[in-house]
Amino acid sequence: MKKRLSTLKRKYQEILSNPIARWTLIGLVMALILIIPILNFQQRAYWVRVIGYTGLYIILGLGLNVVVGLAGLLDLGYVAFYAIGAYTYALLASGHFDLHFSFWLILPIAAFLAGFAGILLGIPVLRMRGDYLAIVTLGFGEIIRMLVTNLTDLTNGSQGLIGIDSPYLFGLELKTSTHFYYMILIFVILVVFFTLRLDHSRIGRSWIAMREDEDAAQMVGVNTTRYKLLAFAVGALIGGLGGAIFAAWQGSIFPDNFNLMVSINVLCLIIIGGMGSIPGVVIGSFALITLPDILREFSDYRLLLFGFLLVVMMIARPEGFIPSQRRRLELHAEEFALPAPADNPTESET
Amino acid sequence: MALLEVNEVHAYYGNIQALKGISIHVEKGEIVTLIGANGAGKTTTLRVISGLIKSSQGSVSLNGEDLSQYQAHEIVNQGVAMVPEGRGIFSKLSVNENLEMGAYSRNDKAGIQEDFEHVFTLFPKLKERRNQIGGTLSGGEQQMLATARALMAQPTLLLMDEPSMGLAPVLVENVFETLVDINSQGTTILLVEQNAHMALQVANRGYVLQTGEIVLDDSAEALRKNEMVQKVYLGID
Numbered sequence: 001m002k003k004r005l006s007t008l009k010r011k012y013q014e015i016l017s018n019p020i021a022r023w024t025l026i027g028l029v030m031a032l033i034l035i036i037p038i039l040n041f042q043q044r045a046y047w048v049r050v051i052g053y054t055g056l057y058i059i060l061g062l063g064l065n066v067v068v069g070l071a072g073l074l075d076l077g078y079v080a081f082y083a084i085g086a087y088t089y090a091l092l093a094s095g096h097f098d099l100h101f102s103f104w105l106i107l108p109i110a111a112f113l114a115g116f117a118g119i120l121l122g123i124p125v126l127r128m129r130g131d132y133l134a135i136v137t138l139g140f141g142e143i144i145r146m147l148v149t150n151l152t153d154l155t156n157g158s159q160g161l162i163g164i165d166s167p168y169l170f171g172l173e174l175k176t177s178t179h180f181y182y183m184i185l186i187f188v189i190l191v192v193f194f195t196l197r198l199d200h201s202r203i204g205r206s207w208i209a210m211r212e213d214e215d216a217a218q219m220v221g222v223n224t225t226r227y228k229l230l231a232f233a234v235g236a237l238i239g240g241l242g243g244a245i246f247a248a249w250q251g252s253i254f255p256d257n258f259n260l261m262v263s264i265n266v267l268c269l270i271i272i273g274g275m276g277s278i279p280g281v282v283i284g285s286f287a288l289i290t291l292p293d294i295l296r297e298f299s300d301y302r303l304l305l306f307g308f309l310l311v312v313m314m315i316a317r318p319e320g321f322i323p324s325q326r327r328r329l330e331l332h333a334e335e336f337a338l339p340a341p342a343d344n345p346t347e348s349e350t
Numbered sequence: 351m352a353l354l355e356v357n358e359v360h361a362y363y364g365n366i367q368a369l370k371g372i373s374i375h376v377e378k379g380e381i382v383t384l385i386g387a388n389g390a391g392k393t394t395t396l397r398v399i400s401g402l403i404k405s406s407q408g409s410v411s412l413n414g415e416d417l418s419q420y421q422a423h424e425i426v427n428q429g430v431a432m433v434p435e436g437r438g439i440f441s442k443l444s445v446n447e448n449l450e451m452g453a454y455s456r457n458d459k460a461g462i463q464e465d466f467e468h469v470f471t472l473f474p475k476l477k478e479r480r481n482q483i484g485g486t487l488s489g490g491e492q493q494m495l496a497t498a499r500a501l502m503a504q505p506t507l508l509l510m511d512e513p514s515m516g517l518a519p520v521l522v523e524n525v526f527e528t529l530v531d532i533n534s535q536g537t538t539i540l541l542v543e544q545n546a547h548m549a550l551q552v553a554n555r556g557y558v559l560q561t562g563e564i565v566l567d568d569s570a571e572a573l574r575k576n577e578m579v580q581k582v583y584l585g586i587d
Contacts, residue, residue, distance in 0.1 A: 205450075212442055221427065222454060
């Protein structure tokens with residue numbers, strides 16, 4: 001069994017490390033994703049919904065990955081920004097206040113409001129690290145959920161907001177899951193591109209330095225206050241974007257759509273995919289959002305099996321499916337042919 | 351006027367007073383060491399100078415300019431770089447990237463390139479490992495990297511916090527030799543050390559700290575001969 005596993009592991013690594021095989025695989029998957037909605041098969045509608053939903057989580061994952069993966073700020077209340085984005089769209093484009101602004105106008109407003117909320121959350125937690133930060137952000141997520149539940153005049157409380165307008169694109173009403181499938185796909189590509197650029201910029205480098213050692217980062221001149229707030233703002237902005245798309249697609253939103261499990265799921269998919277890795281977020285979303293849906297056949301045992309898979313995964317591959325280059329080097333250094341340190345053997349390590 | 355002047359500095363961690371009126375000065379071109387036991391306030395002094403903690407009283411000035419008006423990330427622009435305690439390298443960045451981060455506040459591409467060559471001459475080991483991830487270096491190499499990174503900022507004053515910590519005796523000697531090298535090329539050094547023996551060999555002058563106060567202040571040679579220093583810090587009866 002163990003041997004089998006390790007051969008499997010090696011095969012998997014071979015495929016990943018061969019550029020031709022890798023790009024062929026990526027190309028095939030991309031092509032499949034592109035044509036799924038136009039294929040004619042029995043469960044097409046179901047798959048379009050599930051994969052569209054997965055795409056939404058990819059967007060959320062990419063946003064939270066900026067905060068947690070790059071800047072190293074453990075945020076357990078990410079759902080708050082998703083909610084802010086969703087409610088912004090729902091309130092400005094529904095019969096609730098009889099406002100019917102265009103989706104494309106509200107989208108930047110929703111993202112901006114969520115980003116602003118990100119900064120508001122960031123200011124009080126500037127000096128917190130690790131578990132303390134996690135607790136405060138967890139509370140923040142709950143506060144937003146409680147607010148949308150209890151500010152009944154504004155949000156209609158637990159009755160939710162229904163009859164949310166569909167977006168229009170050049171006169172075409174976007175209302176079917178296939179429409180949203182392609183819209184989400186485009187947004188995923190945009191956000192992937194945006195976060196990739198960030199990752200490789202001076203900003204990304206500053207975040208990584210800050211994550212590794214905050215004092216040392218300050219000493220070389222990184223304004224850690226500014227970069228922390230920026231990380232919160234960028235992450236929140238992307239979350240708000242996802243929320244607005246969600247509200248438009250669903251057509252109705254309820255406070256219960258924004259519970260703690262959303263934050264947990266987004267965080268888990270980042271960890272499963274590989275902290276700080278953008279392809280990892282994509283794979284992690286499929287593993288965490290698509291897979292549990294496929295497992296529906298096992299009905300009652302679904303979550304049990306899923307939890308078991310998670311545990312196995314964390315033991316067998318702690319760095320995630322597609323780790324960022326750095327984490328791979330760190331956790332599996334022995335598998336990479338690095339020159340052995342030629343130091344004095346008496347040296348004591350710390 | 352001294353390059354660095356620390357005047358009657360008091361500092362607290364919450365209610366605990368860590369510094370009770372520290373005054374030190376460092377002249378241009380010197381190596382000055384702060385020695386003392388754990389908790390004497392050595393690291394705190396460095397952290398006040400570098401802006402990582404604010405003093406409650408007293409002043410710190412570099413070349414006559416008040417440093418307390420700057421935030422920690424602005425201090426490097428004033429010409430102060432620090433090699434933090436426990437090295438504090440960016441362990442998931444490569445050696446090259448760590449050095450680039452050292453030059454974070456600079457814009458002169460040519461000058462940065464020159465300094466890359468310079469630190470690689472100083473630490474040839476780092477050149478061999480330039481694409482390796484910082485965290486996979488050995489302890490001695492990490493110390494080199496932390497020092498090289500600080501030099502990439504072209505500091506006039508280099509603050510070093512316990513560079514010998516956790517290193518084998520052979521490597522400790524290397525560390526101090528490089529330190530003298532760096533100093534001879536014109537960088538002033540303020541060195542915090544528990545290894546009083548080594549520190550007093552390379553330094554021009556020294557201060558002895560005890561529970562947040564300076565109890566002795568003399569030339570390194572005089573300190574080496576001081577009875578109390580010999581007994582408490584050098585282990586000579």
